Amino acid sequence: MDLDTALQNLPPNADEAMVQQVFSKLFLQSLGYESLETRSEFSVGRRAVDWAVRKNTGAEDIFFHSQKEPYLYMEVKGRTENLTEGHNHYLRHSGQLKQYLLAPQSNTVKWGILMNSLNAQLFRKHGKVVHPSLPSLSFEDSAGLIKATRAKIEHPQSGLVVTVYNNKGGVGKTTTVINLAAILSKLKKRVLVIDLDANQGDLGAALNMPKAEGEMVSILFGEQEDICDIKKTYKFSHPRLKNDYGFDVVLADRELSSANDRVINETKLKQHVKPYTLLKALEKAKHEYDYILIDAPPGWRVFSQQAICSADVVLIPARHDNLHSLQNAGMTIARFLPVAQQALRKYGYPGPIALPIFLNNAHSPTDAQIDVMHKAIGKVIRANSRYGINLTPYFYPKKKPRAGSQDISMISVPYLAYISQSDFMHVPGVFWHKTVHDQYLNLVKEYFVA
Secondary structure (H helix, E strand, C coil): CCHHHHHHHCCCCCCHHHHHHHHHHHHHHHCCCCHHHEEEEEEECCEEEEEEECCCCECCECHHHHCCCCCEEEEECCCCCCCCCCCHHHHHHHHHHHHHHCCHHHCCCCEEEEECCCEEEEEEEECCEEEECCCCEEHHHHHHHHHHHHHHHHCCCCCEEEEECCCCCCCCHHHHHHHHHHHHHHCCCCEEEEECCCCCCHHHHHCCCCCECCHHHHHHCCCCCCHHHHCEEEEECCCCCCCCEEEEEECCEHHHCCCCCCCCCHHHHHHHCCCCHHHHHCCCHHHHCCEEEEECCCCCCHHHHHHHHCCCEEECEECCCCHHHHHHHHHHHHHHHHHHHHHHHCCCCCCCEECCCEEECCCCCCHHHHHHHHHHHHHHHHHHHHHCCCCHHHHCCCCCHHHCCCCCCCEEECHHHCCCHHHHHCCCHHHHCHHHHHHHHHHHHHHCCC
């Protein structure tokens, strides 16, 4: 039986067992996996994922027998389970798949598929990040679904695009980008940093690098398609260091600054720039870098929208002593990201997801200040519930209400990592201050690397 025949034979209300028995293995075969390259009910700790697969490499390496080093998991659901993005069923089942992918037994797994024979979606694992690699696709176009999924699996990109954003300014976005780039470079990761805040250009100034002169304009207007063509390199060396460290940078563009007499205004940009413009310009870079970090300007205009639409994930810093930064963090997740996702899905892109919000504090808060902050966060969570978004996991990722946990701790970078002297020295704090180094190493391990 072929895949399309199996689809026709499934009843509209086929349960999980029937989809698993009649359809799921045929789907894996259509993705290029033979019977001896698949294993059903694959043990992941105390639970089992429906399928684990990996290509065999020879007669002595048969995955069906060895069950070693799986490459892809697939979780199967019944047709009555709604896998539309954002639906409660989808959120629950995609969360379950994410748990499988991040389990200690899953170090070699790079991909996950969630499917119910009506829809299927491919997820990618990059370090500790799991994000959609494709939008949820319908089996009404089974050939297109299979082609898109196989292309991603068989030609994986190495880079993860992380946009650092808050609609509110003054929360340390640029400091975060610079020090994340620095610590990742010390971990031997290939890093590209993009400064999209043309009005400020603080990132280049902090590294003692001048603004670009029209290069980003050429990218946004499609005159140049590869962002790697306009990159510069920042290097740091010190006699006490065994190695030189550094990363590549795409600098803010002077011609996009409102201080420039020839400024390209917002209306003109909107006429020419598509949601995916910068995203497509990053295609080659995703094969050359491990991490692409974008410093997004505040507000919700063309440059911030391009930064968000280009991202796989969005990292949102906030301040404990700044109510508006907390409110805007919630607004970003509940309102802005869904707009970007909807715009991009029309063109076959899944759109970005949010990572948990973290505190980027300018000084050490008191218990009383923390209490005030938690009360404010409660109001933000309740205010945004009308958009159908539960923000609790984004503010309190370690809280497990089903287990009765009251853990309302937040991920944070303490005040010692927010060091103003770095700008004067034109050196990321990670490279010259041990405390800064350790704080950002903790942040990177919290979000990105094992």
